[in-house]
Structures are given as C-alpha cells and as structure tokens.
Amino acid sequence: MTRFLVAPQWQGSPASRAMLLIDGAEAIAGDLPRSACTRVEVPVEAGESLETGIRRFSALRRVRESLAEALAASDETALVVGGDCGVAVPAIAHAAAAHPGLAVVWFDAHGDLHTPETSPSGAFGGMALRAAFTPGPLSDGAVGAERVVLAGAREFEDAEWDAVGSSGLRHVPAGDLADPAALVDAVAATGADAVYVHVDLDVLDPAVLGGVALPVPFGVPLDHLTAAVRALRARFPLVGSSIAGFAPSSPHAAVDDLGTILRVVGSLA
Numbered sequence: 001m002t003r004f005l006v007a008p009q010w011q012g013s014p015a016s017r018a019m020l021l022i023d024g025a026e027a028i029a030g031d032l033p034r035s036a037c038t039r040v041e042v043p044v045e046a047g048e049s050l051e052t053g054i055r056r057f058s059a060l061r062r063v064r065e066s067l068a069e070a071l072a073a074s075d076e077t078a079l080v081v082g083g084d085c086g087v088a089v090p091a092i093a094h095a096a097a098a099h100p101g102l103a104v105v106w107f108d109a110h111g112d113l114h115t116p117e118t119s120p121s122g123a124f125g126g127m128a129l130r131a132a133f134t135p136g137p138l139s140d141g142a143v144g145a146e147r148v149v150l151a152g153a154r155e156f157e158d159a160e161w162d163a164v165g166s167s168g169l170r171h172v173p174a175g176d177l178a179d180p181a182a183l184v185d186a187v188a189a190t191g192a193d194a195v196y197v198h199v200d201l202d203v204l205d206p207a208v209l210g211g212v213a214l215p216v217p218f219g220v221p222l223d224h225l226t227a228a229v230r231a232l233r234a235r236f237p238l239v240g241s242s243i244a245g246f247a248p249s250s251p252h253a254a255v256d257d258l259g260t261i262l263r264v265v266g267s268l269a
Contacts, residue, residue, distance in 0.1 A: 002269040003076040004032050005091075007040040009063045011047055011056035012086035014123030015213035017247045024211065024246030025083050027254040028261055032081075040066050042083070052137040053116025054124050064090045064138055079268055082244035085112055085128040088198040089139050092132045095196045095240035096142040102239065103147045103192030104132055105183065105232065107225065108200040109216035111153050111160030113167075118159035130163065145169045147190040151183055151228070152203040152220045174203075177224045180231035187232060195236040197229060199264055200245040211248035211257045222260055229267040241268040 008025035010018045022042075029037055040063065047059025054060065067087065071078055071094040080091045085108070096102045106112070112129035116136065119126055124138060131139035133148055145167040152174045156164070164171050170189065176182040187195060202212040205219035232238070246261060248254035 001076055002036065003074055003078045004029070004037045005040055005067065005070050005078050005080045006037055007042060007063060007067055007080055007083050007087045009042050009060070009083035009087050011043075011059045011063075012084040012124035012128070013213060014121040014126055015247070017213045018084070020247035020249065021083050021213065021245070023254065024248055025081050027248060027251075027258060028081050028243070028246060028265070031258055031262055032265070038070055040070050049122065053119070053122060054127070054137055055122040056124075057137065060086060060124055060138060063087070067091065068094065077238070078240055079265070080242040082242060084125040085198070085200050085244045086124045086138070087244060088242040089128055089131045091240050091242050092196050092198075093140060093142040095194075099194040099239050101191070101193035102143055103149065103187050103190045103195050103236070104143055105149045105151055105187060105195055105197045106132075107151045107198065107203040107220070108153055109155055109202040109219060110200070110214065111150065111156045111164065113160035113163040114157070120157070133167070133169070147192055149183065149186045149190070152177060152225075154218060155216045174218065174220050177220050177228050180228045183228045184231050184235050187236065192236065194239045195232055196240045197232065197238060197268060198242045198244070199225070199268070201243065201261065201264070202245050204260070209257050209260050211253055212245050213247040222263060226263055226267040238268070243268065
C-alpha cells in the first residue's frame, strides 16, 4: 500500500508563482484517499538563508526534518506530494538508507543541478537533484551520481550542463522517452536493484498540463511518461517516489489539470 505524504513546500521554488505550489499540493491531496494521507507541516514564513547561499534555508530545513520524521514513522512505501522539488531530497535519503543499491530517476524539464555556489537565484529547487548526490547544507548526498538518471530535461544553465558532463549521471532526453526501454536500459546500466522516481510535472509538454510554475516547450507526452514509469516498475522495485511542481492559477484551472496529474500518481502508486 502507498502512503501519501503531503508537503506543500513552496520555499524552494525560484518562480514568482511559488506560493501557488501550496494550492497545487492541496488540490492533489483532495483527490487522494484521506486515510492514506499524512500532512507534513510547512512553515508559513519564507525563512532566512543563514549564510548558506540557499534562499529561505531555515524554513526548508524545518520541512526536511519534518519529512524525515514522517518517513521514518512507517514501513509503507511513500509518495511525497509537493510543493517544490526539494521535498524529494529527504525522501531519496530515506529510500537509499534502506536500499544501498538504489537508483534515482528524476523526471524534470530542468536540470536542478546547481550548487549554492553556482545558482543565480539561490533557490533550492534548482539544486535538488544535485543535492541527491552531493553533500551540502540540506543533504548528505545519499546516492552516487552514477546511479542517477535525469529524464526529459530540456533546459539547462551552463553550470548544470557542465554537471551533466562531469558528474557521471545519465541523461535520457525527452524524445527518447517515446521508447520506455530507453529509460529502463539507462537504469539497468547503473547496476541498481531498486528505484526511486521523482516527477516534476513540468517534464510534461505544456500542451498536456498548463499549471506549472516554469513551463518549457517540447516536453514529454503523458502516455510516454506513464509508460516509462510502468516499464521501470516491471523491472525494478519502486521503493519511493515524489511528485512536485503543480501551481494552478485558479481552482478552476486546477480541476482541468487534475485528471492528468492523477494518471501520473496512478502510475507511481
């Protein structure tokens, strides 16, 4: 059985619409079984950087601690509903502690590969994947870069593209996801025996889903995304997952997108 941890964290987003991520997480949670949902407290305040180079660091640290406690409180497989992509970092660490051979598949339109030193915005969401494999103020670098697969990304800043080339992670472009085997083979090449899947909804093409904070054209069709996740699950145990990035402009717009989002949730759960 899947347990849903609802963490409407917005403090890690670089977008001007960041606070709409609260509405997005709550809208998704409203269509999930109430008995299977646990809500993680997110501070109302923005928080302070505390000289870390990460905007709103103090609030992000509190959410990380609360998420880690919630993950440790149950043996059920968890799907974390964000919020921004930073919610995936403690969930990956939790899964990696139990599964040393874990691979991370990160579906995202962006690289999310900055460090506090390279980020032009200081937003942790743009550092979240890097934090999964590089120790820093909000992470222990829980997995090796050689066991990370970035899927569907199509917008990189220079420092992020340099990280793709130098870190050893694998990159499966959006177009290659038309064949689910491309992703499965990339994960198999890591030698992993279990997988964690993170989906930032902006990996989807904007024509498929409009309610994201930072849309990027030429994205992944919904059927390609769900088929790739199903193929992964047929080959590897799925031991954790997260979904992030829903920022609907209005309650009506949220309703329009929820059918698409619930198909993604269904593929993960």
